[in-house]
Amino acid sequence: KLHEGELVRKKLHNTILELKGNVRVFCRVRPLLHDEEDVVGTEPLVQYPNSTELMGRGIELVQGQGQKHTFSFDKVFGPEVMQEDVFVEISQLVQSALDGYKVCIFAYGQTGSGKTHTMLGNQDQPEQRGIIPRSLEQIFKTSQALSSTGWSFRMQASMLEIYNETIRDLLARPGNGNEPAKQHVVKHDQNGNTTVSDLSLVDVSNWKEVASLLQRAAQSRSVGKTAMNEQSSRSHCVFTLRLSGMNESTEQQVHGVLNLIDLAGSERLSRSCSTGDRLKETQAINKSLSSLGDVILAIGNKEQHIPYRNSKLTYLLQPCLGGDSKTLMFVNISPDSKSLNESLCSLRFAAKVNACEIGVPRRQTLASRNSESRLRKNGSYCEGSPPD
Numbered sequence: 001k002l003h004e005g006e007l008v009r010k011k012l013h014n015t016i017l018e019l020k021g022n023v024r025v026f027c028r029v030r031p032l033l034h035d036e037e038d039v040v041g042t043e044p045l046v047q048y049p050n051s052t053e054l055m056g057r058g059i060e061l062v063q064g065q066g067q068k069h070t071f072s073f074d075k076v077f078g079p080e081v082m083q084e085d086v087f088v089e090i091s092q093l094v095q096s097a098l099d100g101y102k103v104c105i106f107a108y109g110q111t112g113s114g115k116t117h118t119m120l121g122n123q124d125q126p127e128q129r130g131i132i133p134r135s136l137e138q139i140f141k142t143s144q145a146l147s148s149t150g151w152s153f154r155m156q157a158s159m160l161e162i163y164n165e166t167i168r169d170l171l172a173r174p175g176n177g178n179e180p181a182k183q184h185v186v187k188h189d190q191n192g193n194t195t196v197s198d199l200s201l202v203d204v205s206n207w208k209e210v211a212s213l214l215q216r217a218a219q220s221r222s223v224g225k226t227a228m229n230e231q232s233s234r235s236h237c238v239f240t241l242r243l244s245g246m247n248e249s250t251e252q253q254v255h256g257v258l259n260l261i262d263l264a265g266s267e268r269l270s271r272s273c274s275t276g277d278r279l280k281e282t283q284a285i286n287k288s289l290s291s292l293g294d295v296i297l298a299i300g301n302k303e304q305h306i307p308y309r310n311s312k313l314t315y316l317l318q319p320c321l322g323g324d325s326k327t328l329m330f331v332n333i334s335p336d337s338k339s340l341n342e343s344l345c346s347l348r349f350a351a352k353v354n355a356c357e358i359g360v361p362r363r364q365t366l367a368s369r370n371s372e373s374r375l376r377k378n379g380s381y382c383e384g385s386p387p388d
């Protein structure tokens with residue numbers, strides 16, 4: 001039995017989330033890096049309409065010649081917003097995993113837009129730590145506090161990578177290199193529990209243990225490729241914490257899951273000059289990212305059929321997407337003018353999954369208007385030629 005206040009809080013929380021099929025989208029713009037430019041002509045490329053604070057809901061991209069593209073999200077974080085401020089906005093969502101909810105937090109965006117900074121951040125500087133360390137720290141702290149009311153939690157972490165539609169266990173102990181690569185098969189049972197065959201599940205009870213897992217995963221990720229960013233930008237990285245709570249006096253049980261996902265870079269096919277393996281990779285990335293968009297959109301629209309099976313990522317996360325689970329997507333944006341088209345693609349993708357209107361640009365030629373509506377109809381976010 002839940003505490004009465006708890007029930008009210010849950011109900012309220014659910015009512016708020018129900019409005020959008022439990023999907024929310026936050027936009028985060030990273031600061032300018034050295035030698036980048038963030039102006040188009042004389043205007044700043046990224047603008048924040050109707051917001052005097054650092055955090056608003058609107059964002060505009062200026063394309064030059066008075067063309068603007070306006071979007072609005074559940075929240076927009078400008079470049080000055082710190083990791084801590086971002087975490088404040090999501091800490092309740094993280095907390096709900098302890099209440100038995102299934103939660104997914106994604107970072108979407110082109111390579112270099114700040115996904116890894118948002119999810120993981122820099123471990124060496126406390127104020128630069130991202131969502132994964134902050135979430136775990138909060139969860140450990142809260143679960144400890146709950147122990148005084150009879151609760152005890154078991155927490156298990158796993159970390160995997162999906163590369164070319166194939167799952168790789170990032171926590172597997174390195175072997176001698178001669179054994180065949182393991183095939184990890186995803187299965188869901190009737191209770192919405194997911195198993196991935198042969199995947200390492202590690203019991204964790206404090207941040208130090210998690211930190212060493214993250215280190216192990218980072219080492220595993222860098223194997224076999226020259227530059228680590230090369231590899232990591234082409235695969236999805238999924239950190240999962242399973243929480244099982246039991247109250248010894250009330251015998252109440254809760255089972256929550258927290259998935260924190262650093263998605264593959266969303267950069268478009270044309271830019272990467274793809275050939276051979278690269279092309280296959282890029283197609284796999286595009287397929288899984290657009291499948292993810294389709295799934296979130298279908299959930300938001302409360303459609304009967306949700307196309308989970310169209311990609312490994314959506315199939316893996318099926319029980320944690322839709323139903324009464326909670327989904328948050330960060331769309332990460334680079335503010336430099338060279339990234340304009342990519343940023344526009346990312347915002348369109350995010351606006352689509354958020355099922356919110358794309359604002360009409362201030363001045364728009366008929367040609368670009370047609371290409372924009374074609375884009376939306378085809379469900380593709382990037383393939384059309386960008387407006388002049």
Ligand code: ADP
Nearest residue numbers: 029030031109110111112113114115116117118
């Ligand atoms: P991605 O994972 O999307 O490829 P990264 O997270 O690696 O991008 O970010 C690219 C660079 O920008 C990194 O050097 C990172 O430290 C920096 N960066 C990204 N977001 C921020 C931010 N909000 N504040 C400061 N630096 C950031």
Ligand code: MG
Nearest residue numbers: 115116232233
């Ligand atoms: Mg990254």
